[in-house]
Amino acid sequence: MMDKGKEPAWLQAVKTWARVNSICAIHYNTGSCNGCDIETLDALTPRYDIERLGIKLQGSPRHADVLLATGPVTLQSADRLVRIYEQMPEPKFVVAIGACALTGGVFHGSYSVIGGIDKILPVDAFIPGCPPRPEAIIHGLVQLMEKLKKGEPADLAEAGGTE
């Protein structure tokens, strides 16, 4: 295999094109009230249909590029969230959906809640709302796709790497 830096431009372009146009997403609920989860699921249903954008939900972290995470990260879920993230192959991205995933939402300050996914994982896209409408979720995912399109392979590797 060639070094990443030495790959020809056409190969990088093909990879980016494939990455952007067929996102495999996995969803994990870190303790949310389900509102964001049902709006995410709603995005799959015929009215919004994110499959036409190439975004499909997968069952296993090993098959996924993007982690859609909701919820304020309860203490019990934190460890599982990190494990799921670690099981995803590179390059990988995280999208935090909903007010709870951004800051803890109404549960900010509770003894059992870490409050915000970006406290334990690097997040690439934040989608606010309580819950965000499916349109907002699609908008956030499209922003992520735009970011992927523009990024150089080196940037992509950095963006998705774990610290």
Next chain:
Amino acid sequence: MKENRLNLTESLEKAEALLSPWIGEFTRPDDHRLDAIVAAADLVPAVTALVEAHWGYLAAITGIDRPAERDEDGVPQGEDEIEAIYTFCWGPAIASLRVRVPYSNLMIPTVCDLIPSASFYERELMEMYGVVVENTPNPERLMLPDIWPEGVYPLRKSFKGLHEPNPRGS
């Protein structure tokens, strides 16, 4: 195949009649509610009486921290206690059995032999308040995370957060 239901007044009177051998004090906080103060030692016979007569179902076991009043120097004026309220519902009638146990002896007998579904409620009582429910079939944690430290009971008034004091004041 509707159950043979009594009307509200009759239901509450029946509950009083079933519970009277063990009850210290009855009150009616509302027209459809009956409150009964019962000692921990009498809890199981009282619950047995209700269950055998098919008086409703156990809706919840509510725990409440009742720390004693403190004077200006912080000296407690009585014993700190935990109250557990066993609430039974039958149609519109609600009967609550209130049990108080002091911090010095936080033991309540299990009712799981009579009501298996009480296990979840008892587990919550134990992990949130530190009450020991004797002979409960499953003493494992229900809600608190695996990493939660032993001996820390979040719903006690004295609990102010795991690390620093909570700026939101819980």
Next chain:
Amino acid sequence: MKKITDEKFIVPIGPQHPALKEPGHFEFTVDGEIVTSATARLGYAHRGIEKAVEGHNWAQNLYILERICGICSHTHATNYCLGVEKLAGVQVPPRANAIRIILSEMERIHSHMLWWGVAAHEGGFDTLFMYTWRDRETVLNLLEELSGNRVHYSANVLGGVKFDITPEQKEKVYTGIDFLEERTRRYLKIMTEDETFLQRTRGIGVMTREQAKRLGAVGPTARASGVFRDVRIDSPYIGYENYLPQIITDMAGDLEARFTVRVRELFESFRIIREVLDHMPESELKVKMPRKIPAGNVITRVEAPRGECFYYIESNGSDKPERIKVRTPTLPNWGSVLATSAGHKLADMPMILVGIDPCFSCNDRAVVLNKEDEENTWQWKDLRQYGINYYK
């Protein structure tokens, strides 16, 4: 709690799952194909709400309690308001109660439709999932029309409701309900006549009446086993005594019964919404509430889409509560799952778990079944596919 012998295997079904509901962890002890026992590990969504509400004032708590669950948020808000209004001794105006009823029933509709979709998805019937969720958009549109949000409508304020229903909105609700009623009839037909669907639901997960009573089941799960429990009828609140729903029960106690009870309940919901709209009382929308609630305690119960939701609220006379205890309907129903799962095949587990309409759902992780020297790793997809293939 766990006994690992040479013959029995424990199948963990863990908190991450493609069916996208709340996380929870279950362990099924299996002997070959048959499940012999089951245990649950909940707590993945424990957010310390009962402690948090003690630190916020009565008005703020409304917003915290609403977000216990996205699917039954109006139920929690209504239950809380009922309790606090009772403690404060205020009488809510009749129009506010009517609006509360309309939203409660619309929430029931949205919740049941959501559930059919997810349950069908668990059974491998993705087409039904897509159809019901598409139709569910109708009720979500109506809710958005009335309240401004599809989920978490925040209709309640302490003392009444926030918004009114205009005549134009009323017309839209009537049209929407007519459409939904016709679709619900179709779904009822599918659920009672489709052969493959019936194979996954008829006779599976049977819970007898005595078991349901003993295990303390509530809501449609209990009603599907012939237990007459419905808080709207037993202990009417917010004006339900004027629009009493008929109790819908089924004696079979199996999964099919749990499906059909929920579908038939919706016809009652449609009827109630129409009746309330036809006879909307004229009055203000809210009354003033004191900032400090008088000391005392109150118990309120409300029929959430999943069953009886129980609140115990105690006030110490200040502007913050002394104690709010919330017992949601799914908690007593878990016992019924753990008890009825024994004796069934592993492939039926997803349907049985979803049959109670859990608000903490069980979910997936890779499963390693050690059979002598072979090692076999199963994904949730495999488990479901296995279930689908088994019934072919």
